[in-house]
Amino acid sequence: MKKSVVHADGTFDCLTAPLQGKLEDVAPIAAKIGYEALQLTIHEPSKENAEEIKNILGKHGLSVSSIATGLSYTKDGLCIASGNEDNRKKAVQRMKEYIDLAYTLDKAKVGIGAIRGRTSDASNREEYDKQLYKSMQEILSYAAERDVVIILEQMSHNLSDVFVKVEETAEYIRKFESPYFKLQLDSIHLYSENEDAYTSIVKNKDIIGQVDISDVDRMCPDGNHFDFPSLIKALKEINYKEYLIFEYRMAPPQNAALIGFDYINKLINEN
Template identity: 30%
Template sequence: MPGFEAMAWPLAFVLSWQPTRFEAVTAVGDLERDLEGLRALGYAGVELAVRDPATVPVPSLKALLERCGLQVPAIGTGQAWVEEGLSLTHPDPAVRRAALARLEAHLELAAEWGALVIIGLIRGRRMEGVSRAQALDWLSEALVRLADRAASHRVRLAVEPLNRYETDLLNTVEEALSLIEPLGLSHVGVLLDTFHANIEEASLEGAIARVRDRLFHVHIADSNRWAPGWGHLDFDPVLKALREIGYRGWLSAEVLPQPSSEEARAQVVRWARGR
């Protein structure tokens, strides 16, 4: 895969396919201009955050991505929770079924590029009247069903630990692995996001060492969720830990579009070139 010569990993940037209230992604504006701009900066891929896959014109998007020379390493799904309240752990079984159906559509979309599907915010929060054990049981059942569908599409699932201010379910790598490992599903793994991990993990390097070959994808953002280099997170030990476990996936920038989306995209590249 193309990428920066100084980097061990190809670089992607997260764009939202649809307008969203989720602040840490930029919504697509002029799609062709956005994609050409990413490639001109040196990105190898674009991670797509998609609320509803039914809105994605796959043939034309594939043709445009091919012209721009960009890959799609992952499909984000959290906006189905942010915008519609779909959740795998909702007390209403109809909502849980709708969340599953939406994720199955995400898997079909991901299969177009061999991308992985992220299980982040769509797992929801523990709601009133639902015990933690019950919520995790529902989540486990959903992962087993989704994993079977993912296998048929030859794509993978990545569970993303999120910080405590966004969910009370699976905040750390250890908690994610405690759910995933007993299921025995080789194509279900973990996404590590440096912003969330910086809040929740005692050691980012320790979390990376613990997850090892279950690490399927990495989101990069600084301590303030701005582009790397614009906060106080020391990335050198993190990148060293990734090398030590032999990580061969992507680094995908999921950052606030601050001070502007264009400046954030350029800063990610400057940071990467400085590695």
Template identity: 35%
Template sequence: MKLAVTIVQEASQAAPFVLRGNFEASIKKAAEIGYDAVELHIADPSEVNLEAIQTACSLHGVSVSSIGTGLAFLRDRITLTHPDADVRKEAIKRMLSFIQFASKLDCVVIIGLIKGIIKDNGDGQHYHQLLNEAMLTCIAAAEQAEVTLVVEAVNRYESDFLNTIEESIIFVDRFHSERLKIHIDTFHMNMEEDSAGANIKKAGKRIGHVHIADSNRRYPGKGHYDFSETISALKEIGYSGALSVECLSLPTPVEAATGAHHFMRGLL
């Protein structure tokens, strides 16, 4: 397993992204701290200089583990299940651009908030129909581009669909694609899972990405989450992807990144 840290150019201070500002500078800082990879959080790939990111990663010896798509929802308010058909088309178009962007970086693409929530659609049956149609389109593009999509299990206070690993297993199995996997997050698991270790083992090879934050969404070691159980279960299922630190940037971004790295290296 490799350690990654989330980086973002601009976001609310309440958002759980660690290193902030210029991407190239954050990539350099992540490498200096000792991270193996970075997770890019972007709203629209067309606004990002891909070549500059590739150059910075090559220069500093890190890779891109993953692309977070949540800013497309937070900034532009687009979702795959939006009641407005034009907004849905834009969300699918954006997802396809994320997939092509990821194909150049050999990384996974996260599907979290961009999937939308049932209450915003207003019709559960319609929501599931729209999400299934959108996922089929995205999966087909991901298979062609050889990119893995990971659907995030998010706690009930932020999402009203796919809160647990068990629900996520049922969802991804429906599509019968090796390019669709489950994305777990220790912050959300702390609220939703009856046994994080057992449920990770149940998911097995379906696990495609992991977010790391403590129970209070501070960096690991600042709360009460049992990371040793999670790491043990991930090792047992042979998970070899990234553990990506997605936590509040407190007390400062660099202190959060450094503290998380020190704690997680100790466990690994």
């Protein structure tokens, strides 16, 4: 299993990035801990300098595992299932810009979390589903051209009212029968929805594209709340080769990026 840590540039409040600050300052810290990549939290992808990002990370043997797109919804209100057609088109265009950036960054994965919005972004669930399907056709077609994988995150009910359960999310992904559409699981959402991590992973081993590591309340993983041993056991059984993304608060404890890494790495190395 490869390991990646969420990075945020420190210009906005973030409870999901153990490492925050300028990329050039964070990269050597991540590499020293033992991470192989960073997940980047990006607002406006067209304004990013991909070559500069690659150069900074490359100096430390790091790459980009994936790109989080949620700021486009939380800051700009763009939703790929919006009942407002102009908003939907802008959201799809933004997703294409994320895909372009990901392509340049050695084909990093692109996440769909908050940018899928809520059913209230459309007039009703039927319209929401129609708009989302239309958008996903465009997004997946574009992603296939760029050889970039899109990952759809199962999210807990306090953050979304669609794709809250693993089964629902997996079923939607399978409908498209696309090798460029995968499932993103996050331990905090599995916990919040009373999903069994072991079963969820084993049952959906063919479509899992990313697994996020976070303890309850976005705290550093320590095994006192969520059953991380069971999650790691399942991933080892399915011979998971993709990234584990460490996605939680910077503190407490101090040096959470290191402490969480050491805890999970120990589980991975146990027989």
